[in-house]
Amino acid sequence: MRRAAALVFAALLAACGSAPRRDLDFDRLHASLQALATDPELGKLALAERALAEAAVRRLDASSINAKEHAQLSYLAERRVDIAYIAAQTEQEKARLAQLQREHAELLLAASRRETEAVRAELDRQRRDALLQQEEAERGGATPPQAGTAAVAAAAANSTPPAVPAATPPVVSLPDVDMTQAAAAAPAAASNATAGRAEPPAVDARRAGSAAQDGSALPATPSAAQAGTPPATPPATQDGAAQPPAPSASTSAASAPPPAAVPAPSATPAAQASSAPGTADAATAAADLPLAQRLAALTPDADSGGARITLEDLIFEPGTATFATGAEIGLARVAGWLAAAPAQAIRIEGHTDATGSPEANLSLSLRRAEAVRDALVARGVAAARIVVSGEGAAEPVASNDDAQGRARNRRVVVQLLDGG
């Protein structure tokens, strides 16, 4: 009996010493929390929520009261674990949001910098355009349009008395210019001669224009003047009126050798008679007639340091050292003038107006002087004779306060040195 009781007691002890009942809910939630704690990204986040979840899981582990209470604690612990996960993910997302906001600020800064650069570039471009337009406007002021020229020419024709009955030789013998634009000046002188006016070719553009109009002040066109017919049209309509009476003249001017082949100063009446009909067509065809006229009429001025020729800035493209169309006329005349004195040294000075920075003006004046030098060397002037300098705006010849003065200050002076 005692043995039986001892066996039963031993069996009960063995039953009590066996493995404890596994709480699956606890194991699952505990493992979940362990996974959260060891997560490389979420493990260090939302520590408070994780502590609450761990406390809830521990309460679940300690609950051995009854199934109802266990279910309640399991319910609560499971949600606490969910809250811990969600809170950790929320902090992770907040960190990502902060990173994105920093990137946004950097992108905005970069975009702002790009926009600033673009605005600056646009402002620079507009400033350059404004400068170009200003320069063009100054050009317009320096060279009035054809109608204005015609008006001035008419006034000049009225005020210029016919002093000398025959054409006088020019002050300085200038070489012939084999450019088509030179026709503008040559027929002008020719028409002067036929009109009995003594106009040397050393007149400025307006005077040259007036010479061309000079013939039309009496007759309408040079050919009409030759024929002695009365004027048919006003000077302003000269272009259109010149063609009907001499339709063959325009074709002959186009097919004939360049009018500049006829020496302007020594134009004979016969030559004038043949070239005069083409003058009106050449004048209508050439858009840069005033510049061509001025360049074709370039003459040297006497100076204390030697004779000099001043090339105006219109032979260059605005703001550059590139020659404009028609600049060859003036360069050819200067080259011919220099060739007449091969032993003398040459000084070429570039000048600008006072607009812009001094450094830019110095650079531009030097580049323009060098461009003139190169053009003269290309036309046979010995490079060893030439000294080049850029003076910038340091030696103005007129006021820089008005457009006319600035236009005069922008120039390139070619000087024959006496001591050379």
Next chain:
Amino acid sequence: MTPTARKIHVLALLSLCVASAFAARPHTPPAELQNAAAALTLAEEAGAATYAPLELRYAGEQLEQARQAEQSGDLNQARRLLEQSQVNSDLAVAKSRLGRTREAVQVQAAANAQLRGEPGPVTPPETP
């Protein structure tokens, strides 16, 4: 000690025992009810109706059932329901915060992509 005084002591002892017995009895203090109601209000304000509607509905139903259980005298059940309502409200608040943060991340990422001149990322929001 007189017999009267002994009777008073015995009565006091009995009263203490009765009071202790009442104190040991489970009950639902008003503070728990107020805490659960405040948590539910917080969840609603956090936008749980959008981001965690299920949890919000559970919390509301459990709070109501807890009130009914308290009125019916089942205080243990009322306490359990209040705890469940509270934890569901907390879960709804957490989900709402996560949802709002993810939306902000998406908006910010799209804005950044637009600034870079790229098409915006089209990633559906994850659900925890």
